[in-house]
Amino acid sequence: MTREERRRVRGVMLCHFVASLAALGMPPFFATLLSEEFGSSQLHLVGWLYVLPTVCSALAAPWWGRFADRFGARRSLIRAQIGLALGFGLASQAGSVGGFALALVVQGLLGGTFAASNTWLAGELEGERLARALTAMQASARAALVVAPILFGALMGAISPLTLYAWLALLPLTAAALVATFPAPGASRSGAGTADAATGKACPTSGDTGERVNPGLLLWLQFGFSFACVVTYPYFIADLQARFAGLSTVTLAALFSLPHLVYLACSAPLGKALAGYRPRHLLTLAFAAMALACWAQYALPGGGWQAQAGIWLARLAMGLAMTTAFVALHRLMSDASRQRAGRLFGRLDAAAKWAGVTAGLGAGLLASRYGLATPLLASAWVLAALGLSLVPGLTRLHSSLSPRKRT
Template sequence: MRPVSVRTIVGIVLMGHYLSAFTVLGLPLFLPLFLSSLITAVPAWMYGVFYIIPTLLTAVFTPWWGRMADRYGYRLSLQRAYGGLAIGFFLAGVSQSIGLFLLALFIQGICGGAMGASNAYLGSFLDRAQLRVALNWTQFSARLAMVTAPWVIGLVMDYKPGLYIYSLLSLFPLSAFFLSFLLPITDKKPESNASITGKNGLMPLDAESMPPIKLPLLLGLQAVYSFSMVVTFPYFVLYAHKLGLKSNGVIGFFYGFPHLVYLMGMPALKKYRPPNALFNGLFLFAVSVLFQGYSPTIGSLVLFRLLMGVGIILTYCGLHDVLSHWAKAANSGAIFGQFDSAGKFSGAFAGLAAGFLVQNGNVFSPFYVAAVASFAAAFFILPYMKAVEGSA
């Protein structure tokens, strides 16, 4: 069989990740509308709880899936994620009761983690410099989904709302599942490594190979940043209604606008590594969400969502720089599993927090909390920036 080029392999992985992310990231925005078609008088807290169920389950299972990928193969882990998502979304689309819809969410969560599986696959054969760039591109595919999916799904909802959209979009991860068979099977970790890994699936590191930030701190930063972003997601439709926006298509555009900024700016990172990206990104993100909560108008929303997008670019650039160190110093499946899990756990907590904040405050409250968390993370990481910059 003719060898597949690295560029082609990366392209297939990114396409598969985009197809799965389109459904995972696009549909939850309209969860309040989907739930209202199953039950009447939906309490506000239920949106947040149902929003976080798949996220929480993915957080629980992703580290385990990562260790299984290290042991049994990275392509198989990708196929597990795509196949499970296809089944989960199809069941959600044919649900006629809240019980079956809940079961579908459980399947989506247990079999989720496509980003961690994609990154682990890439980490199994790319060197650190290539991987740092590739991680930005997997994030690019996720942001592309966040830009296109809410807008497209919003337009479909304007035309003909209904749960059938879940079943229709289950074809996306199903397509990714079949596309993954074009990928070569990468080598699993050598058995010699398995004998010296710790209980968390990581190999012991010497001082020379130690990344500039310890793993617990990296996971903590991922958790805080994910919380800051996700806490603003579940009630964005209601937030937009408060500002006077009515069209689901327009709301979907504003929801995805920061990620459009990411798509426009991220390709520059292939040739340019912005200095102090992690601190600057967290700080700009904090400023943007603070003003989205403090003085929101439809006009100012464009500016603040633009600033939010710049913050996302810089923050992910900084996080991926450190993450690429860890992925090449230890088992990539275990590392990406824990990194993805940290983000998912904090995202699940953010969903609950958003419900509490809106229930006891208003639709602007999640933005204030996101600003506080991001400012805290930015100033906490500041003393470490010299070590991060020196490790480039």
């Protein structure tokens, strides 16, 4: 990768980080926003407002993917940043809960920076370089998820939530201006390929591993893995509070964050260390390890220090398995993105969004009927099903049942 190419890739990742900072950092403060800005005590609306932009994004993502294939990834990324800024701007001017909900709809329908960024990267990179860039994109989103609540919590002591939305609208606008200075993706790739040919250097790719999977299977892996991760989020702290009464709030927060911190620390070195292994095998092992880690968290009794040590180890194992699964899954995505990358990443983004909505609703249903720890068990079962779906015989059966391509 040339220095100029590296600069543009880092620029796109920075743009995604600042967009994620606003989109992921404000929802935890929706309850505060409703009470302070609109004088509403209907806190049950928080859950609906939380999923509203996600549902809208899931509906719009496939269409925006086709837009990227037709009009170019750079235009799609600029459009997504401007759409996000428009949603934030409307939110800052909302005079009622309904007006704020409308702003969230606009944010969901016109946003989609993650899929647009991935499509841009697919035009700029290929093979193993693209897989590592996709892994880094996940890291930028998780870093925003860790940083944003702390940063915005401090800022809200000085300014109101709606005023903060007005300032946040400047972040995606700045990102759009930065992306506009980049050349269209693909030009630098061809230039780099010419340079490699002249110097006799081979550009490493992962597309020659024979690991390409059926697009339907890839969508199922994305949906199932996203569901398995998200379903554990809503009731994790409440479950541990019930089982481990002596744990402090800080300790509970650290346990919740541990898998994400492991991803931030280990995704880059693991991506390099596992580059020589077949992604399908890695994914199967990672799903099995993560399923065992989730089952251990579900089965551990509360009480003594042995159980507390066990929950720390299980969370650490979950983080390592999750990171390995992302590394392998991104390599499969890289192999599949050689044609119509916009459509592919749009559909993958939609699958992840629908998985998040389904997981949130499913976690609430399971926790209310069968106990707060049950979502962890559900995650283990879904991960086991994902691992089984990668068994060669079942994969061939899935391919034979998938609809044929239109000619």
